[in-house]
Amino acid sequence: MGTGSNFGFADGEQTGDSTRELTYIAAISEALREEMRRDPNVLLMGEDIAGDFGGAFKVTKGFEAEFGARRVINTPLAELGFVGAATGMALMGLRPVVEMQFADFISSAFDSIVQFAATAHYRWKGAVPWVIRAPSDGGIRSGPFHSQNPEAWFVHTPGLKVVAPATPADAKGLLLAAIRDDNPVIYFESKPLYRSLKGPVPSGAEALPLGEAAVVRPGRDLSMVTYGAMLHQALAAARRLADEGIDSEVLDLRTLKPLDRPAILATARKTGKVLVVHAANRLAGVGAEVAALVAEEAFEWLDAPVQRLGGLDVPVPFSPPLEDAYRPNAEKIYGAARRLALY
Numbered sequence: 427m428g429t430g431s432n433f434g435f436a437d438g439e440q441t442g443d444s445t446r447e448l449t450y451i452a453a454i455s456e457a458l459r460e461e462m463r464r465d466p467n468v469l470l471m472g473e474d475i476a477g478d479f480g481g482a483f484k485v486t487k488g489f490e491a492e493f494g495a496r497r498v499i500n501t502p503l504a505e506l507g508f509v510g511a512a513t514g515m516a517l518m519g520l521r522p523v524v525e526m527q528f529a530d531f532i533s534s535a536f537d538s539i540v541q542f543a544a545t546a547h548y549r550w551k552g553a554v555p556w557v558i559r560a561p562s563d564g565g566i567r568s569g570p571f572h573s574q575n576p577e578a579w580f581v582h583t584p585g586l587k588v589v590a591p592a593t594p595a596d597a598k599g600l601l602l603a604a605i606r607d608d609n610p611v612i613y614f615e616s617k618p619l620y621r622s623l624k625g626p627v628p629s630g631a632e633a634l635p636l637g638e639a640a641v642v643r644p645g646r647d648l649s650m651v652t653y654g655a656m657l658h659q660a661l662a663a664a665r666r667l668a669d670e671g672i673d674s675e676v677l678d679l680r681t682l683k684p685l686d687r688p689a690i691l692a693t694a695r696k697t698g699k700v701l702v703v704h705a706a707n708r709l710a711g712v713g714a715e716v717a718a719l720v721a722e723e724a725f726e727w728l729d730a731p732v733q734r735l736g737g738l739d740v741p742v743p744f745s746p747p748l749e750d751a752y753r754p755n756a757e758k759i760y761g762a763a764r765r766l767a768l769y
Contacts (some may be wrong), residue, residue: 448627451620453594454559455485457601458523460631462493465521468605469497471508472525472559476500482527483561483620505534509558513543513610516556521605529562529614530574543610544585553608557601561617563655563705565753569744575654575706575737580612581683581715587636588683590614592657594625596680599634606633614682616655623658639686641693645675648699648767650759651690651716653679656703662756663763672767682712687719694720698729699766703759708736730769735762 448456462468470486476498480487490498501508505526512522526532532539539558546552564573580588587609591597597615604611642657643664650660657678664674677693679686694700700720702713717732735754743749 444629445626446629447624448594448598449621450594450597450616450623450625451483451485453598453627454601454615456627457598457605457631458486459489459492461602461605462489462497464631465605467519468521468523469493469499469515470523470525471499471501471512473501473503473527475525481525483617485525485559505531506538509535510538510542512556513538513546513554516543516554516610517546517552522556523605524556524558526558526560528572529560529576530571532558532560532576532612536579539580539586539610539612540583544583546585547609548585554610555605555608557604557611557613559601560612560614561620562614563616563618564742564749565618565655565705567744567746567749568742570741573742573749575614575704577612577614577682577706578711581712585610586683587611587681588614589636589681590616590653591680592616592619592654592678594623594627596634596640596678598627599632600636600680602631603633603636607636611636614654618655619658634680637681637684637686639680639689640678641675641689642678643674643676645673645697647673647697648701648763649675649677649693649697650701650703650763651677651679651693651713652703653682653712654705656705656754656759659754659756660703660759663759666756666760667763667767670764672764674763674767679712679716685715685719687723690716690719691724694724694732695727698727699769700728701733701735701759701763701766703735703754703762704737705753706737707739708734709739711736730766733762733766735759 476490
């Protein structure tokens with residue numbers, strides 16, 4: 427996990443074949459650029475995203491020079507206003523991609539998202555094909571206003587789709603799918619991964635289907651169900667457990683709404699023991715829904731109670747030792763998984 431600044435432009439390595447090594451943030455930037463070239467109805471909105479600045483994390487650096495000021499729009503510090511404007515544009519046939527500078531600020535636009543955009547199709551068949559990019563998660567010592575994981579708010583809201591990629595390839599493929607989807611999509615980016623994670627990304631503009639989880643590590647003794655930055659912490663814990671003869675399966679949800687219910691139930695029935703991990707507060711988080719699903723529909727396959735590991739029910743601390751105490755990590759996941767395996 428990175429602990430330093432996230433500012434500066436990201437790039438990748440060209441390997442000469444159809445798959446390149448890109449950072450997580452470079453994959454996001456590439457998806458935006460390719461989709462804007464493909465579809466003239468795609469446009470970007472957000473605070474300070476135009477010009478040489480290119481947004482707080484430099485995702486859109488250079489975009490205005492290529493696509494012009496009509497498609498790369500700087501907005502005022504008024505999230506409720508510019509999300510409402512994006513909804514109007516979407517209803518008229520455009521496909522806005524809104525950068526929420528930090529996911530924490532999305533609460534300022536809550537009414538426009540959940541009361542209007544999310545209900546438009548139900549009320550009068552209105553399509554609202556926008557995407558809100560929401561840089562989320564902590565672990566980088568940014569305090570309570572730049573470290574939150576508010577995904578559960580939107581998973582709870584009918585009419586929205588919610589995405590949370592954990593790898594560069596998924597970051598690109600799922601963003602392409604989100605932009606092309608006719609529903610409003612909240613796309614949570616794990617900013618601790620922005621420049622700390624690099625991985626293979628296929629060239630070309632092939633979208634990944636929304637609503638499909640991925641078994642990242644097959645196993646037989648227990649299942650870890652997770653998403654976002656916690657995927658990599660879970661994989662680290664799984665490697666440590668393997669040294670002790672405990673074989674862990676790791677399922678990356680990738681999309682939080684719609685949840686891949688068959689994949690969750692399949693891994694639960696396969697191993698009989700399930701640990702759900704996320705960086706967001708444990709209380710009423712996505713993990714609670716996963717645990718309830720397993721308890722309701724895979725109870726007879728379980729050999730232990732479903733376990734959950736998440737953040738504490740406090741604001742995200744700024745102090746490094748306190749944030750470490752607040753937040754799940756590989757060591758905590760290892761401990762919880764080992765106890766579950768020995769149940």
